[in-house]
Amino acid sequence: MTTPAALEIPAYLSTLPRKRLLYAVDTYFREGFEDLTQVADSAERFCHDHALLLLKPDAVVGRRLGAALRWVIANGFTIVWADAVTIDRHGIRALWQYGLNAASRDRRDAADLYVTASECLLVILAMPGRSRAATLLLSEAKGPADPVGCRPGQLRYDVGSVNYQLNLVHTADEPADLLRELAVLCDHETRLALYRRALAAADRSAEAFDLVRRLEAATPAVRLDIEPTLDELAAAARAAADAPDPLPHLLALIARIRAGQSRDWRRLLRLARECGVPVSRWQRIVLATHLLDPYLPGIDSLLPDVSSTAA
Structure with a gap:
């Protein structure tokens, strides 16, 4: 070039x-x-x-x-x-x-x-x-x-x-x-x-x-660690009045994520929605950023970064 x-x-x-x-x-x-x-x-x-x-x-x-x-x-x-x-x-x-x-x-x-x-x-x-x-x-x-x-x-x-x-x-x-x-x-x-x-x-x-x-x-303060977020979602799920069918799956997935056996944050959000469990914007942010894989395999950035910083 x-x-x-x-x-x-x-x-x-x-x-x-x-x-x-x-x-x-x-x-x-x-x-x-x-x-x-x-x-x-x-x-x-x-x-x-x-x-x-x-x-x-x-x-x-x-x-x-x-x-x-x-x-x-x-x-x-x-x-x-x-x-x-x-x-x-x-x-x-x-x-x-x-x-x-x-x-x-x-x-x-x-x-x-x-x-x-x-x-x-x-x-x-x-x-x-x-x-x-x-x-x-x-x-x-x-x-x-x-x-x-x-x-x-x-x-x-x-x-x-x-x-x-x-x-x-x-x-x-x-x-x-x-x-x-x-x-x-x-x-x-x-x-x-x-x-x-x-x-x-x-x-x-x-x-x-x-x-x-x-x-x-x-701007209200937010806790950014994943454990409090999982605790809040589990408590909200258990308090769900109608106890819909996906509820056991939601609780089980929360337990697997807590144990390091799953990183499926998108499925967690889908199950929460199906159960009527509200998830705030910052709860979604905490879940996604803690659990996602940031990279596309085999792809290098167009430019190197001084301190490996990323968005």
Whole structure:
């Protein structure tokens, strides 16, 4: 794949030649980069010094927003922009476009459920004066998507990542991703304002914590572990007034899932519906994200990920 436009993307934006080729014809990246060059004396310095942190709806309902902000501040980052953003199913596919080709249908369906469940908190961080780009430092420090691979000191471990998808945070891998993802998440005018405020280098942490309080006040807290969800569904099933025929099958499936003998969350939801057992959106999210297989066998992502992060 070759295009003359590929030569326009300097190596400081990405160490990956394939990414530079793909992003050369990516509308989101090009718009993010074009807007930055309108307002920044040095696009390279801005891209080197700034990182993007997206706190997802699981961080909102799990009440992990404040802990995540305190973590980045304690680790030397300065918050220079914060705002609430809403991501729809089109935004999900745009944001994770170069990884979702390898995602299972279960993972894509679960992403649609949880990423759209509430507003997210978008935070732009500054860490100037380092030899490596701030995006790389943050991406590596946050830890992998799977909590099994996280270790103490990493953002996802310290804040309390739950499972492969309910991992609370997303970060832009490299400077090129910072610009592209800002174009996905923000319109033209918002990007220009964001770039200008970030370049002003003022500490906006107070504004970020104000947003935390607003988001949490507007969104009920949720337990994200699977055991309480299974307990709630089993109790609701036993309390079903008419005791329909599928009820024993529902209870048996819940027991098998609890014992690690089944991961059939779609059948569980179908049986619950047939039994008249209500299942909330977040209960569906918890079941799906804990039980799904995230990958399509034999398919690689279009681009590698710095910390094996996924939607």
